[in-house]
Amino acid sequence: MKIVVTGGAGFIGNHIAEFYSKQGNDVFVFDNLSRAILLKKNIKNIDYNWNYLKKFKNIQLIKGDIKNFKEIEKVSKNADAIIHAAAQTAVTSSVVDPLSDFETNALGTFNVLEAARRNDVKSIVYCSTNKVYGGNVNNINVYEKELRYIFEKKYQKGISENFPMDLCEHSPYGCSKLTGDLYTQEYGKLYGIKTGVFRMSCIYGTRQFGVEDQGWVMWFTIAALLDKPITIYGDGKQVRDILYITDLVELFDKFINSNLKNVVLNVGGGPRNTLSLLELIELLGKKTGKKINIKFSNWRASDQKVYISDISKAIKMLGWKPKISTPEGIKKIYDWVSSNLILFK
Ligand SMILES: NC(=O)c1ccc[n+]([C@@H]2O[C@H](COP(=O)([O-])OP(=O)(O)OC[C@H]3O[C@@H](n4cnc5c(N)ncnc54)[C@H](O)[C@@H]3O)[C@@H](O)[C@H]2O)c1
Secondary structure (H helix, E strand, C coil), X not given: CEEEEECCCCHHHHHHHHHHHHCCCEEEEEECCCHHHHHCCCCCCCCHHHHHHHHCCCEEXXXXXXXXXXXXXXXXXXXXXXXXXXXXXXXXXXXXXXXXXHHHHHHHHHHHHHHHHHCCCCEEEEEEEHHHHHHHHXXXXXXXXCCCEEECHHHCCCECCCCCCCCCCCHHHHHHHHHHHHXXXXXXXXXXXXXXXXXXXXXXXXXXXCECCECHHHHHHHHHHHCCCEEEECCCCCEEEEEEHHHHHXXXXXXXXXXXXXXXXXXXXXXXXXEEXXXXXXXXXXXXXXXXXXXXXXXXXXXXXXXXECCHHHHHHHCCXXXXXXXXXXXXXXXXXXXXXXXCC
16 A cells, blocks of 8 residues: 655654554655744754654655645655644644644645545545644533542543534634544545544654653653653643553554544543643652652643543444553653653753
8 A cells, every 4th residue: 555644754653654664555754844843942853753764665755745735745646545644733832823833734634635635545544633622621520639630420431522612712723623623524525535533632652752832741751851840831630541652553554444434533542541740740750769840830721621532432433442551651651761861862
């Protein structure tokens, strides 16, 4: 198969590209290497993932921009599947620069879909986000415990795909990603393309260049190991379900190989794999044997106090479930950062 992976120099796309290359496919990675620019951060060794893929003979690396229709149209010719992981990824950056966010996430995704339609690409996977549900998530009652908030009983399985998503705040990022989410669904229904829309909670894993604004599990781990200060926005009792990267890749692949035509699925570690910011700090303190250097600041706009994905639909439709538990996953990234500290210094 010819598989195009947009955002393949980033964290998720990089793992997807490696996976499909190892399965013997022809993989075309399409990325403009803009993570650091979009996040307005100096991220050391941000080209590490790009260079990492150079050893795979059946991967072609193409520097290109999804905002440029002609470029994405060209690479999509004769593709069997596109996995669309390129994006502006931070809520905070979207608030500061909503135009870049819109152009990358809304227009860029539209270009990917239109390129797929014109080239008769059979399948598209779209990396959506829990942020499409926006501030409505905060209408759920939560109870405060020592280190975390918990959802009221009715939501113990988490948030399902039919949770309301309008009449609330989203952040520009939530809006631009929702635009891509809806367009992907539309291209599936109207033009008959097989489409998987995956509304992801927090994904974490090796080769993730997490920073304060995005990729918090990895950012806390890097900061703890390098004695960098960590700012916690809010009280740190925010909870997310977290999913290890290999479980996500397996889910995408199950969808591509399934008979399902169009799906919208909430994806994360589910209720069994949740973590609060304070709990991760405590865990990292135990692992490093040091007091982690934290300070507190005001809550961020559009932050969700608790977000846990109800993954029962993904489990039922695709016979999938997360294999890597939270402690196992944290150990994996902790060990990876420990042996690659030089990348982050
Ligand atoms: N990591 C998570 O926890 C998470 C959660 C929910 C949704 N997502 C979504 O998953 C996708 C991948 O996220 P990630 O964590 O791998 O982010 P990432 O920043 O590591 O990767 C994104 C990649 O997209 C590339 N890119 C950005 N703009 C581009 C453009 N105009 N043209 C071509 N390439 C461009 C960047 O250079 C980067 O390599 C994104 O769509 C993100 O919104 C991620």
